[in-house]
Amino acid sequence: MPESVSLAAARVFSIWYRNALVWRKSALRSLLGTFSDPLLYLLAFGYGLGRFVGEVGELTYVVFLCSGIIASSAMNAATFEGLYMAYTRMETNKTWESILSTSVGLPEIVFGEILWMGTKSVISVIAILGVALLLGLVQSWMAVLVIPVGFLCGICFGAMAMVVTSYSRSYEFFLYYVTLLITPMILLSGVFFPLSSLPDGVRLASAALPLQHVVIVVRALMTGSVELVDSVHLLVPLLFLLIAGFIALTQFRKRLQN
Amino acid sequence: MKSSQNVSVSKVGEIPEPAPQIQDDRPGPQTDRPVAIVRALQKSYAGKPVVDRVSFDIRKGEFCGLLGPNGAGKTTILRMLVGNSMPDSGSLEVLGYPVPREARRMRARVGIVPQSDNLDPDLSVIENLFVYGRYFGIAGNVLEMRVHELLTFASLTDWAGSRINQLSGGMMRRLSIARALINKPELLILDEPTTGLDPQARHTIWQQLRRMQREGMTLILTTHYMEEAERLCDRIILIDNGALLADRSPEQLISEEIEAHVLEVHGSGVSEWCGTVELPIGVRCEKVGETVFFYGENLHWIVDRLDGESRLRYSYRPANLEDVFLKLTGRDLRDA
Ligand SMILES: Nc1ncnc2c1ncn2[C@@H]1O[C@H](COP(=O)(O)OP(=O)(O)OP(=O)(O)O)[C@@H](O)[C@H]1O
Numbered sequence: 001m002p003e004s005v006s007l008a009a010a011r012v013f014s015i016w017y018r019n020a021l022v023w024r025k026s027a028l029r030s031l032l033g034t035f036s037d038p039l040l041y042l043l044a045f046g047y048g049l050g051r052f053v054g055e056v057g058e059l060t061y062v063v064f065l066c067s068g069i070i071a072s073s074a075m076n077a078a079t080f081e082g083l084y085m086a087y088t089r090m091e092t093n094k095t096w097e098s099i100l101s102t103s104v105g106l107p108e109i110v111f112g113e114i115l116w117m118g119t120k121s122v123i124s125v126i127a128i129l130g131v132a133l134l135l136g137l138v139q140s141w142m143a144v145l146v147i148p149v150g151f152l153c154g155i156c157f158g159a160m161a162m163v164v165t166s167y168s169r170s171y172e173f174f175l176y177y178v179t180l181l182i183t184p185m186i187l188l189s190g191v192f193f194p195l196s197s198l199p200d201g202v203r204l205a206s207a208a209l210p211l212q213h214v215v216i217v218v219r220a221l222m223t224g225s226v227e228l229v230d231s232v233h234l235l236v237p238l239l240f241l242l243i244a245g246f247i248a249l250t251q252f253r254k255r256l257q258n
Numbered sequence: 259m260k261s262s263q264n265v266s267v268s269k270v271g272e273i274p275e276p277a278p279q280i281q282d283d284r285p286g287p288q289t290d291r292p293v294a295i296v297r298a299l300q301k302s303y304a305g306k307p308v309v310d311r312v313s314f315d316i317r318k319g320e321f322c323g324l325l326g327p328n329g330a331g332k333t334t335i336l337r338m339l340v341g342n343s344m345p346d347s348g349s350l351e352v353l354g355y356p357v358p359r360e361a362r363r364m365r366a367r368v369g370i371v372p373q374s375d376n377l378d379p380d381l382s383v384i385e386n387l388f389v390y391g392r393y394f395g396i397a398g399n400v401l402e403m404r405v406h407e408l409l410t411f412a413s414l415t416d417w418a419g420s421r422i423n424q425l426s427g428g429m430m431r432r433l434s435i436a437r438a439l440i441n442k443p444e445l446l447i448l449d450e451p452t453t454g455l456d457p458q459a460r461h462t463i464w465q466q467l468r469r470m471q472r473e474g475m476t477l478i479l480t481t482h483y484m485e486e487a488e489r490l491c492d493r494i495i496l497i498d499n500g501a502l503l504a505d506r507s508p509e510q511l512i513s514e515e516i517e518a519h520v521l522e523v524h525g526s527g528v529s530e531w532c533g534t535v536e537l538p539i540g541v542r543c544e545k546v547g548e549t550v551f552f553y554g555e556n557l558h559w560i561v562d563r564l565d566g567e568s569r570l571r572y573s574y575r576p577a578n579l580e581d582v583f584l585k586l587t588g589r590d591l592r593d594a
């Protein structure tokens with residue numbers, strides 16, 4: 001039924017379009033927000049700290065760090081959108097409730113929102129990639145593939161954030177998720193220092209979470225050292241996406257259509 | 259209680275025919291089938307029944323009022339009707355679609371005005387209409403035309419670019435109604451559309467709703483203004499504590515459920531004075547705080563007696579829907 005598929009796609013897109021329309025109104029401010037933090041980290045740590053660190057493997061520290069910053073800011077952009085922004089749309093503004101009075105169904109809302117979260121990640125990836133290019137930190141044309149990888153990272157963490165949102169009763173609740181999961185993940189996924197300096201137990205725990213795998217693939221693409229087997233790493237965020245998307249949908253259904 | 263005439267069309271508990279193969283926004287072929295068929299609808303929250311075996315049909319072109327005190331279950335019934343709340347048991351069919359199973363397709367042909375405004379505050383007035391139209395898959399010139407029609411309809415043309423939080427309560431309500439019409443619905447569901455509005459805004463909305471009915475739309479309305487229900491509705495479905503109390507036209511309810519006239523008396527010393535009135539059979543008297551209500555076919559003789567009492571004020575009038583409502587649902591506060 002190709003026509004019903006295209007109609008469903010149009011409904012999913014209408015959710016994405018709504019968010020994009022709102023985003024466009026304050027694009028400059030939003031860009032500055034998503035983009036200034038990671039950039040400061042890159043410059044201050046990459047060049048400042050980098051002088052003391054020297055090289056990591058065969059990479060200068062700033063090149064090493066750049067891949068990590070790209071991956072973690074993709075994660076952050078989607079996480080913020082999936083927590084605070086989605087919660088505002090769902091609970092504070094009752095925007096989803098109004099959408100549920102139309103031809104759009106709840107799965108399409110959730111799908112469209114997650115796609116938008118992936119888009120937010122892509123925007124942030126492109127911005128940082130642009131700066132990295134200017135700074136001469138991009139070592140391979142393969143780096144363009146970082147954009148779709150950033151998208152995957154975004155929809156994965158967007159879906160995970162939506163699970164938290166679906167259970168949340170207030171904005172305060174998000175702090176637990178960020179403090180207990182997101183921040184440790186940034187510190188222990190090879191963003192700032194290589195995984196080899198982690199104790200075995202911690203490294204294994206970190207390997208069970210998606211960010212580490214995204215960092216590995218992004219770094220391989222940025223430095224041109226990527227091999228086909230690296231794509232196996234992408235299965236981890238993919239798996240998280242599917243499981244989280246399913247849980248979020250189930251929980252939103254209980255919450256909004258009870 | 260009289261049940262509606264169309265019961266034979268679909269029996270209690272029977273699973274309705276699957277919806278015909280209809281495109282999302284094309285009208286269905288059957289026209290004589292009731293627009294909504296509700297059978298033994300039941301719903302509890304935390305073990306407490308909120309909707310209790312409610313059944314009714316709504317026929318095409320009807321203007322139907324769903325009335326009941328706060329917490330009676332009106333909003334819950336409407337949410338189940340459009341597939342956004344899951345019934346515990348019972349069956350629902352709207353515009354030929356079984357609900358909640360085919361609710362999404364059904365909603366393509368229904369307009370919904372929610373009890374509390376949920377306009378999109380991130381968007382301007384005109385963008386609210388545009389984006390909402392896209393949720394229905396309407397686009398291009400058709401959408402452009404409808405958006406401008408509806409801006410005019412809601413008298414918001416000058417406010418097209420304004421943010422939602424710059425609008426008054428009445429403007430928001432008008433925009434909510436306009437938004438619900440973007441898909442040219444066959445059935446319009448309004449949950450307290452005029453609550454909190456001034457008389458001007460209310461009269462405007464009444465006129466618009468009447469016009470829509472004349473143009474063939476079916477309407478379901480909830481309201482706490484009995485005067486509004488009496489003026490607009492062909493039919494009143496009265497519920498209390500989740501159960502159906504009455505289902506008749508406002509005229510029938512008034513003529514069948516209550517005495518023809520009401521006399522309200524209040525003022526200091528009303529209780530003592532009341533003791534001096536001897537009530538014949540067929541006249542009812544009710545004390546509510548400092549007011550006494552008499553109900554009867556003819557109460558002129560009490561009015562005559564009142565003329566000597568300068569401290570008492572009174573009004574003598576035909577009984578109305580509010581009197582029926584209070585008689586059938588009682589005078590106790592609901593959420594106290
Ligand atoms: N999601 C929910 N969870 C728990 N209880 C609920 C929920 N929704 C409604 N209720 C309860 O169900 C009852 C009926 O609520 P409903 O909103 O349907 O009443 P209503 O007739 O629309 O009232 P009002 O005139 O005040 O709008 C109330 O007691 C309410 O507290």
Ligand SMILES: [Mg+2]
Pocket residue numbers: 332333334373449
């Ligand atoms: Mg209500």
